[in-house]
Amino acid sequence: MDKIYISINNNEEVILLPVTPPEYEISGDWENQELLGINQPMNIIQQGRLVTTSFESFFPIRDYPFVINRSMWGMEYVEAIQRWRERRVPIRVIITRNGKPHFNMAMTIDGFKWGTDKSGDINYKLDLKEFRFVEVRV
Numbered sequence: 541m542d543k544i545y546i547s548i549n550n551n552e553e554v555i556l557l558p559v560t561p562p563e564y565e566i567s568g569d570w571e572n573q574e575l576l577g578i579n580q581p582m583n584i585i586q587q588g589r590l591v592t593t594s595f596e597s598f599f600p601i602r603d604y605p606f607v608i609n610r611s612m613w614g615m616e617y618v619e620a621i622q623r624w625r626e627r628r629v630p631i632r633v634i635i636t637r638n639g640k641p642h643f644n645m646a647m648t649i650d651g652f653k654w655g656t657d658k659s660g661d662i663n664y665k666l667d668l669k670e671f672r673f674v675e676v677r678v
Contacts, residue, residue, distance in 0.1 A: 542642070543608060544595065545634040548624045555620060556609040561597040566643060568592075591645060591670040593633070599654075599662040614662050618654050621666070625649050630671035646671040 544561070547554040571586040600607055601614035612620070624631055635643040651667030 541638070543636045545632075545636070546621075547632045547634070548627065549629065551632075553620065553624075555612070555617065557595065557597065558600055558607050558609040558612075558617070559597045559604075560608065561595045564593060564595050566591060566593045590672070591647075592650075592668065593647075594651075594665060594667045596663075596665045598657070599664060601660045601662070614660070618662060618664070621649065621652055625652065631668075633668060646673065 542560050544557040544564075545554055546557070568591040569589045571589055573584045573586055575582050575584060599612075599614050599617040603610065630646040630648055633643065633645055633647050634641060647668040648671050649666065650669045652664065654662050654664040656662055
């Protein structure tokens with residue numbers, strides 16, 4: 541089973557998403573360039589684009605048997621994510637599969653939509669984009 545952790549400032553605060561999204565996709569496209577050579581087309585490998593992903597699930601307001609994190613409920617998650625966005629620093633996203641790291645990347649929160657459903661649970665969509673730390677070469 542996958543678990544998704546998001547954290548800020550070197551684990552100053554860590555959130556384990558309480559309900560793992562049923563599916564997610566991580567996209568890491570390349571900006572390759574196709575050129576026509578003398579006898580054949582060629583594909584020139586360029587820099588990769590920034591990795592993106594998004595998660596859609598819900599923050600429960602009550603306990604369900606499938607909830608994997610009971611440290612917060614409902615709006616507490618929304619408030620934490622909004623507080624993190626206001627700090628304007630990258631977050632860390634770690635996805636584990638069967639307890640082993642599967643994905644680990646610094647990312648920015650590019651979009652966060654949320655709303656309540658009939659039960660009062662909070663549905664959300666979290667859009668994330670890779671954050672590359674600037675490397676200064678001397």
